[in-house]
Amino acid sequence: MSYFETLGLAEPLLRALKAKDYSEPTPIQRQAIPALLEGRDLLGIAQTGTGKTAAFSLPSLHRLAANPVGRHPASCRMLVLSPTRELAAQIAENMRAYAKFLDLSVQCIFGGVPASKQAKKLVQGCDILVATPGRLLDLCDQRALTLRNVEIFVLDEADQMMDLGFIKPLTRIANMLPDKRQSLFFSATMPKAIADLGKRFIKDPVRVEVAPQSTTAERVEQYSTFIDQKEKQALLTLSLKKGLESGEIERSLVFTRTKHGADRVVRHLVAAGINAAAIHGNKSQAQRTRALDGFRDNRVPVLVATDIAARGIDVPGVSAVFNFELPNVAEQYVHRIGRTARAGRNGMAISYVAPDEKPYLRDIEKLTGVRLTAVPIPENFVTQAAALPAAARHPSGAERAEGDRPRTRRGNGGGNGSGRRKPQASARPAGNGGGQRNRRPRAGA
Structure with a gap:
């Protein structure tokens, strides 16, 4: 019997894990999943690549499947926030794989693509929504999405989200969520100031730390x-x-x-x-x-x-x-x-x-x-x-494709996934890092 079977996870989840050849949990999964199955809030600290997505996905999917209440229009039961489009897409892809044998829908929204198309996908509602903060607020402002039915709220890369100017958007989002919910924070680093700020979003969390804070990979x-x-x-x-x-x-x-x-x-x-x-x-x-x-x-x-x-x-x-x-x-x-x-x-x-x-x-x-x-x-x-040649004048073929049009608008490429205009990063020549020591990287980087 595998570790996941001993937890009593739903059979469809165990089948999906078997299909992915998962049998042994990572340290963050071993420590986080039991607490989450009990419905506790959680603050998880682990380096990237340690299995955090499965750590919050498996118990959450188990809970949603065990309590099928139906989907509400323009709503979701579980909300996962990510700082970037790529990470949001990756989380959604993994969650779809875990939910492969469950009747649970997963949608993903972020900037850089038309909001109208994403709004249409949300009309019937979904079970799990993975989003970047900017696009999430855009759709809420357009009344294409409501957060009043969220039962589980996950903030991934919490330190990065809070440290890159997302405090106000996160506060707005938290105020839209129901008070009665399960909240999960996961991050690779958690300085004290950020952890203190996190107390505004999570209540009496179980703290799980699988590596000394801010340590680097041993290998x-x-x-x-x-x-x-x-x-x-x-x-x-x-x-x-x-x-x-x-x-x-x-x-x-x-x-x-x-x-x-x-x-x-x-x-x-x-x-x-x-x-x-x-x-x-x-x-x-x-x-x-x-x-x-x-x-x-x-x-x-x-x-x-x-x-x-x-x-x-x-x-x-x-x-x-x-x-x-x-x-x-x-x-x-x-x-x-x-x-x-x-x-x-x-x-x-x-x-x-x-x-x-x-x-x-x-x-x-x-x-x-x-x-x-x-x-x-x-x-x-x-x-x-x-002996090295001079720099090429044009981007590589990997970055350019036939039919790409010059961009006439700014703001859809920000790392926060929003379609809103963001201050652009400085175009100073490389090497003037001196004098910038106290500056934080911008959310649009």
Whole structure:
């Protein structure tokens, strides 16, 4: 008898788990599911890739299936909030798989696609709704959706949601929810200030923490290279070419601090013969989906992303994460390198540290308790860098498709999934991280 069977989960759920070849729970699932089956509120702290979606999905689906009350028009019984479109889509896909043998419907709404089409899907109501805050509020304001029938409220990546300017939208949403509900918070990091703020949304929660707060994945080898900002691109290009050709790198994620910086990195990589794509808030939904699909099937082995857009990238085989620029918020580092070393694999994280980024490195090492291993610049670096071609003028084929039209409106690409206009990230040249130390990444990144 498997662990999930001992919990008394509904037979259709057990059948779905068997179809996915799930038999042993992850630590977060083992600790969270029993408490959730009892109807308790929960604050779960676990690194990305540890099975949080199943931890809240399985007991919630069991509860909904055990109490079939029917669907209310333009309403839902369970609401899951996510900071990004990609993460929302991933959660919805997983929940549909778990609910495969249940008579429960799952809908997903986010910005970047027409709200009218999403409103039509909600006319008859649904059981589970996965959403980004901006689009959710848009549909509520249009009276295409009501939250008065929500029985279970889930906030995934809670620290990220609260830390990126979502406090007011979350407060509005919480005020629309019925007081009698089960509320769940899941996050990889939970600083005290954020946890205190979370008390406004959850009552007397069970706290589940499966790893020391802000620790980094044990199987990730972490390195740093001290280098001038203007030399970073050449080092990244040479490192990726060597790693991809040797097979040491299967897929790689590269993180930049700005959207324009991500595009610039892609142009240089493409010029050097490396198939790469960028994913960030200025990309259309079609471009983001195409880039992520190409990354998943390894047609595009390098994906360059901003922090917010990278949420929800759950792709096996990411063997290396490059921090082209260090995050100016130390907690972001934990999220970034959590993209590798998944499903029992090993991984590596390489951080390029410019002189003005050394304070960020100190903050990261203090937060994680890990001292990054310093790696020097290769001896023949200058000669090899001089031989690299100039940046390509146009995006790679992975980012461009026939029929794509120039975008004449701004605001539909924000990482918060809303169609509302958001302040755009600074287009300053990369490397002016100094002076930005106290700035938080914006929700539209």
